[in-house]
Amino acid sequence: MSQTKNKNSSGKETKPQTSFVNKFFRGSKHRSSKAESTRESNNLETSDCQPSDGTEETTIPDPAKSQPLSSETEEGSRAEKNEQFLQKLSKKAVDKYLILNNCGLTTSDMRELVALLPFLPDLEELDISWNDFVGGTLHLITQKIHLVSKLKILRLGSCRLTRDDVKALGEALKVIPELEELKLSWNRKVGGNLPLILQKFQEGSKIQTLELVDCALTSEDGAFMGQLLPMLQNLEVLDLSINRNISGSLNSISQGLKHTSNLKVLKLHSCGLSQDSIKILDAAFRYLCNLRRLDLSCNKDLGGAFEDPPAQLTTLRHLQDLDLHQCSLTADDVVSLTQVIPLFSNLQELDLSANKKMGSSSENLLSRLRFLPALKSLLINNCALENETFTALAEASVHLPGLEIFSLSWNKCVGGNLKLLLETLKLSTSLQVLRLSSCSLVTEDVALLASIIQTGHLAKLQKLDLSYNDSICNTGWTIFCQNVQFLKELTELDISLRPSNFRDCGQWFGHLLSAMTKLPEITEIGMKRWILSASQEEELECFNQDHKSSIHFDHGGFQ
Numbered sequence: 076m077s078q079t080k081n082k083n084s085s086g087k088e089t090k091p092q093t094s095f096v097n098k099f100f101r102g103s104k105h106r107s108s109k110a111e112s113t114r115e116s117n118n119l120e121t122s123d124c125q126p127s128d129g130t131e132e133t134t135i136p137d138p139a140k141s142q143p144l145s146s147e148t149e150e151g152s153r154a155e156k157n158e159q160f161l162q163k164l165s166k167k168a169v170d171k172y173l174i175l176n177n178c179g180l181t182t183s184d185m186r187e188l189v190a191l192l193p194f195l196p197d198l199e200e201l202d203i204s205w206n207d208f209v210g211g212t213l214h215l216i217t218q219k220i221h222l223v224s225k226l227k228i229l230r231l232g233s234c235r236l237t238r239d240d241v242k243a244l245g246e247a248l249k250v251i252p253e254l255e256e257l258k259l260s261w262n263r264k265v266g267g268n269l270p271l272i273l274q275k276f277q278e279g280s281k282i283q284t285l286e287l288v289d290c291a292l293t294s295e296d297g298a299f300m301g302q303l304l305p306m307l308q309n310l311e312v313l314d315l316s317i318n319r320n321i322s323g324s325l326n327s328i329s330q331g332l333k334h335t336s337n338l339k340v341l342k343l344h345s346c347g348l349s350q351d352s353i354k355i356l357d358a359a360f361r362y363l364c365n366l367r368r369l370d371l372s373c374n375k376d377l378g379g380a381f382e383d384p385p386a387q388l389t390t391l392r393h394l395q396d397l398d399l400h401q402c403s404l405t406a407d408d409v410v411s412l413t414q415v416i417p418l419f420s421n422l423q424e425l426d427l428s429a430n431k432k433m434g435s436s437s438e439n440l441l442s443r444l445r446f447l448p449a450l451k452s453l454l455i456n457n458c459a460l461e462n463e464t465f466t467a468l469a470e471a472s473v474h475l476p477g478l479e480i481f482s483l484s485w486n487k488c489v490g491g492n493l494k495l496l497l498e499t500l501k502l503s504t505s506l507q508v509l510r511l512s513s514c515s516l517v518t519e520d521v522a523l524l525a526s527i528i529q530t531g532h533l534a535k536l537q538k539l540d541l542s543y544n545d546s547i548c549n550t551g552w553t554i555f556c557q558n559v560q561f562l563k564e565l566t567e568l569d570i571s572l573r574p575s576n577f578r579d580c581g582q583w584f585g586h587l588l589s590a591m592t593k594l595p596e597i598t599e600i601g602m603k604r605w606i607l608s609a610s611q612e613e614e615l616e617c618f619n620q621d622h623k624s625s626i627h628f629d630h631g632g633f634q
Contacts, residue, residue, distance in 0.1 A: 171197055176230065177205040185212045192222045200228040204258070210235030217247035226251045232286075233261035241268045249275040256284040260314070266291025270299050276306055284312040288342075294323035301327025305334035312340040316370070319347035325355050332359035340368040344398070348374035353385055360387035368396040372426065378403030384411040394419045400428040400454065406436035413440040417447065424452040428482070434459030442467040445474035453478060456510070457485035462492070469495035478503050482510035484540065490515030493523055500524075501532050509536060512569070513543035518551030520544075525558040536562050542571040542601060549581030556586035560593040569601030571629075580605045588618050591626055601629045 173195065175188070180203065192198070201223070203209055213236060220226070229251070236244070241264055248254065259265050265272065269292060276282065285307070292300075292315065301324060304310070313335070315321055321328065325348070332338065341363070348371065360366075369391065371377065382405065397419065404412070409432070416425070425447070427433060433440075433455075441464055444450065453475070455468070465488045472478065481503070483489055489511060500506070521541070527533060539562070541547075541555075552570070559568065572578060584607070591597055607615065607630070615628065 171199040173198060173200065174202045175206070176202045176232075178203075179208075180206040181208050182212050185209065185215050189215045189219050192216075192219045195223060197225055198223040199225055199253075201226060202228070202230040204230045204232035204234065207235050210240060211237050213240035214243045217243040220247040221250040224251055225253055227253050228256040229254060230256070230258040231262065232258050232288075236262040236264050238264050238268055238271075241265060242271050245272045245275055248272070253281060255281050255309075257282060258284070258286040259290060260286050260288035261290070263289075263291040266296060266318075267293050269296040273299075273303055276303060278306040278308075280307055281309055282307055283309050285310065286312070286314040287318065288314055289317040292318040292321050294320050297321035297324030298327045300324075301329070301331035304328070304331025307335060309337060310335050311337055313338060314340070314342040315346060316342045316344035317346070319345065322347040322349065322352060325352055329355050329359045332356075333362045336362055337365055338363050339365055341366060342368070342370040343374070344370050345373040347376070348380075349376045350378070350380040352377065353380035353388075357385040357387045360385065361390045364390065364393065366391050366394060368398075369394060370396075370398040371402060372398045372400045373402070375401065375403050378405050378432075379408065381411045381415075382407040384415055389415055389418055391419065393421055395421055395449075396424040397422060398424075398426045400426045400430070400456075402430060403432075404430040405432055409433055409436045409440050413443060416440065417443040420447065421449055422447050423449050425450060426452075426454040427458060428454045428456035429458070431457065431459040434461050434464060438464045438467045442471050444468070445471040448474070449477060450475050451477055451505075452480040454480070454482045455486070456482050460486040460488050462488050465489065465492060466495060469499060472496065472499040473502060475499075476502060477505055479505050480508040481506060482508070483514060484510045484512035485514070487513075487515040490520065490544075490546070491517050493520040497523065497527070500527050503533070505535060506533060507535055507564075508538045509533070510538075510540040511544070512540045513573075515546060516541065516544040517546050518548050521547050521551045521555045525555045528561050529558045531561065533562060535564055537564050537596070538567040539565065540567075540569045540601075542569040542603075543573050545572055545576050545578075549583060552581060553583040553586060556583045556590055559587070560590035563594065564596055565594050566596045567599040567601075568597070569599075570605075571601045571603035572605060574604070577604045577606055580607050580611055584611050585614065588614060591618070592622070597626055599627050599629065603629060605630065 173188075173191075178184075180188070185208065188203075209231065213231075213234070231244075234240075236259070241262075248257075259272070265287065269287075269290075297315075297318075297320070300315070300321070315328075332341075352374070353371075397416070399412075404427070409430075416422070425444075427437075437458070437460075441455075444453070453472075460468070460483075465486065472481070478499075493511075493516065521544075559565070584605075587600075591600070619626075619628075
């Protein structure tokens with residue numbers, strides 16, 4: 076993600092008009108659950124996105140805890156400058172957490188940040204991800220990183236790090252022995268230089284999370300990673316996704332994985348894995364008894380890898396999330412997985428999407444999903460399901476009472492056969508997301524769905540996608556729009572038409588607007604390529620005025 080850079084006519088960097096405080100508050104609100112619970116216990120307000128009214132007291136950590144300054148005058152001056160810096164943030168100093176991701180930080184901001192570090196000796200989390208100007212200036216922080224030696228979380232994703240930054244970071248890691256989480260994703264200069272960063276990790280390192288997504292890692296980096304893994308006894312999350320060249324060193328990585336028995340998450344999405352890759356990884360699976368999430372998705376050459384069931388894959392009895400979407404699974408793969416997947420009794424998320432050869436061979440596999448009672452998310456988009464396989468799925472889904480996300484988009488056989496899911500939709504009291512995009516739904520299908528909604532089922536539904544179902548007539552949309560008002564927790568609804576199709580909006584549009592006034596949570600309506608008449612445009616304008624535009628109508632196709 077690129078950040079806006081502000082330069083004057085001479086090409087020099089200038090301070091942007093937006094104050095640092097506002098950029099700070101626009102940063103991501105994402106926190107780890109551990110960080111959230113700690114912050115809640117300390118009653119630290121971190122979600123206010125507007126400057127305060129000035130009544131909030133700004134507190135400074137005790138300077139005595141930081142490095143002593145050379146004189147009382149210097150100490151007073153430095154404390155005053157840092158107090159001014161914190162006042163720009165319009166909030167109390169947060170000793171342990173400094174979250175500045177996606178703030179458009181400038182080089183000047185980085186210097187101010189460095190000046191603050193001596194006053195945050197107890198800092199545990201520093202996140203400056205998605206800030207382009209960090210690249211080339213990271214040494215400003217690494218030179219002072221010893222002042223925050225208690226740091227546990229360091230996030231530098233998409234910072235345009237240079238090779239010098241990478242080298243400086245490697246030197247800095249040796250003085251932060253408490254580090255538990257390191258995220259360097261989307262920094263291409265990490266590739267080819269991984270040893271410069273991680274060579275300081277010693278046996279017994281406390282690192283638990285290591286994310287290196289899309290870092291242009293080389294085969295040599297992969298080999299180094301294999302040698303490093305035995306030293307990371309506490310590692311729980313390893314994400315090497317979108318690094319296609321590491322497939323050449325998979326043997327080394329697999330050998331290293333044998334020594335990471337605490338690993339809970341392994342992501343190898345889009346890593347150029349082949350049929351032989353699963354056999355190589357299978358040697359490590361028996362040692363990963365605590366693995367909870369396995370992501371092998373978007374490895375298009377993986378097809379055929381499961382034809383001979385990997386013996387050790389069955390040992391992953393605690394697996395909760397298995398992602399095999401877009402893996403070119405063959406009919407024989409599906410047959411083998413039919414024997415394996417039902418053994419994962421703790422499985423909560425299963426993604427088999429975009430494996431089109433499943434359509435005629437997955438009847439047995441889908442029927443055995445009934446043996447996964449903990450399943451919460453089932454994604455089978457674009458699998459070319461046929462009537463028999465869809466029937467098997469419908470019958471099995473009745474036995475999945477905890478299902479929260481159910482996606483069948485791009486399976487044409489659903490059209491005219493939604494009635495097969497009648498019992499499932501009635502019994503799915505937990506369903507929050509239902510996606511039926513491009514399923515060739517007909518008027519009878521949406522009428523059935525409306526009837527289910529009217530009788531009080533699907534009460535927990537938050538997102539409903541009915542887009543690209545152009546065969547539904549205006550009568551069907553009228554019936555649906557008259558009943559959608561009963562989905563009180565609905566936040567998103569998509570009824571867009573296909574990109575090649577434009578249609579006039581029927582009288583059902585008035586029913587839709589009326590229903591929106593009765594849905595307190597709704598924020599997004601997808602209606603692309605529906606054409607409003609002049610009177611309907613006026614209706615929409617009045618509606619937006621009355622409701623302060625709290626609901627966004629995505630109508631990019633109106634003409």
